[in-house]
Amino acid sequence: MQNNSFSDKSRQYLQTLCETIPGRCVGSEGNRQATQFFKTTLEALGWQTRSSEFEAMDWQTRGAELIAEGLNFEVFSSPYSPGCDVKARLLDASTLQELEKLKMEDAIVLLHGEIAAEQLMPKNFVFYNPDHHQKIVSCLESGKPAAIITATGFNPELAGGVYPFPMIEDGDFDIPSVFMTEEEGERLLAYSGKVISLKSDAERIQGNGYNVAAIKGKSAEKRIVVTAHIDAKKGTPGAIDNATGVIVLLLLAEMLADYTGDTQVELVAFNGEDYYAVPGQMLYISENQGLFDQILLNINIDGAGYYEGISCFSLFSLPSGMETRVKAILSSQEHLTEGPEWPQGDHSIFVQFGRPAIAFTSKWFLDNMSTQRITHTPSDHPRIVNHQRLIEIAAAISQLIKAID
Ligand SMILES: [Zn+2]
Missing domain, CATH: 3.50.30 (Glucose Oxidase; domain 1)
Structure with a gap:
């Protein structure tokens, strides 16, 4: 597959996730469309998929008003x-x-x-x-x-x-x-x-959502779990946070279309990183109760592909042999550099369960974490995405998986 073709795919995926679908907040129709899109795309690429459902509240407001004297x-x-x-x-x-x-x-x-x-x-x-x-x-x-x-x-x-x-x-x-x-x-x-009056015309709406996992490889006793959250905050297209992470999973699925290794590769669209109750993550933990030891490595992508600067990988408690191999592969890539540990992502779940993890993001966001005004706002828009960064990350992960297997 040529780079050009991956680049076209990446653009199409971004358009579907951020423009065709009207918002991906958990509990909403758009969120269910996004998980369905993820599932059918992976199936078309020859992956076996599994959806798990949870209940999740959606919400809307028609505005609020406060009057004092x-x-x-x-x-x-x-x-x-x-x-x-x-x-x-x-x-x-x-x-x-x-x-x-x-x-x-x-x-x-x-x-x-x-x-x-x-x-x-x-x-x-x-x-x-x-x-x-x-x-x-x-x-x-x-x-x-x-x-x-x-x-x-x-x-x-x-x-x-x-x-x-x-x-x-x-x-x-x-x-x-x-x-x-x-x-x-x-x-x-x-x-x-003083007495004031306050009106908030908001309502809670019952809904549901899904985690979707796609699997390839022989042994479920040894798993590499690659994750990206598919949900977005209300009021943002969620391009960098985190349509780009989902796109990396989809590009990776294509790069690994012929994968037949012993280690099972599991691509998971987590649903709820940006939602108060993190329902998809909680569901994944309960489904994997007692099974975390099977997981050799988690690779999580969140905040990747910003148009300015290069990508960062951060390593969390890798065993020394794996760390050497991973560094040899990742450090040789021109548009990738090692960054500090950061906790605000789904890799933290695996780290808390004592599993090694690698997190990919944009260097710019790590450098500007305390001043940026993009995350969770309308500015997190498809126009700030560099598709080349996503292809590079997917290719690096594909290489990593083959090296670890
Ligand atoms: Zn995120």
Whole structure:
């Protein structure tokens, strides 16, 4: 297969995933179209596929409105929050200590400053959930406010390049909430103690989704699992995050079309990396309970193919023999360089289960993680993709797999 042909395929895949399909957030119709597309494409390339279904809530809003003494404030419904239409006294807190002192039942609580610096980890997110997040959540749940307003800044490492970011994005948290900029929060503080009205025209919608895995090779006792999350945040085409990862899997599937090795190669479209409940990842873990020891290596692609700069690979706990072979292959590639470990991806699941992993991404995103304004925004668009980077990564992975087998 010529490079040109891979490049055409890559473009077609990107167009399908980001333009033909209307958004790939978990629980939505577009998300199901994307997993179906992944499955049929792999089957056409001769891979045996398996889909596993899970329940997942979709969500929509028709907007939110906040009025204090006749003045309008710009607010947005927090993703996956229930809607509300309340008139109540405004209270505020900038620290957990202040929040704990509030008698907040039936009031509207404004969280601003220090307490609103980070996006709260979802209640049921098991992989990483700091104590102070859990304390804020349980304090709010026991305090029973009618609604919550969060005034947030810019924190791309935890919330992507979105400003303001929703401090609460959790379908398992049932107190209605909205979010606003720090500037609006400052302005609203003047109305603390006064009665304000807040309306968020949002609703939760029951839905489902699928993980799709494709398999080739003889022995299930030895597996190399190559993963990319197929879901995208609401409101973004999700080109770099992470249509490009899925495209690498599809290109790799074609490069390995004749693979007959002993080691089983498993290509997995994970569904839920950018969704509060990570349902696809949780399902994969439960399906592989007791089987993680079969996995020789995980290779995860997330954030690859940015048009500026080269690609990075990061190594996580590789056994020394494998590390030498992997480095010999990857370090010789012109557009690939070794980068630092980064935890914000599905490879972390395998690392937590004691399995070695390699993560591929764009060097630019690792270098600009704390300042970039692309991830999870409309700017994560097909026009910022360099298809050559995707072909290079797929070719390198194909070479790695054959060398390890
Ligand atoms: Zn991602």
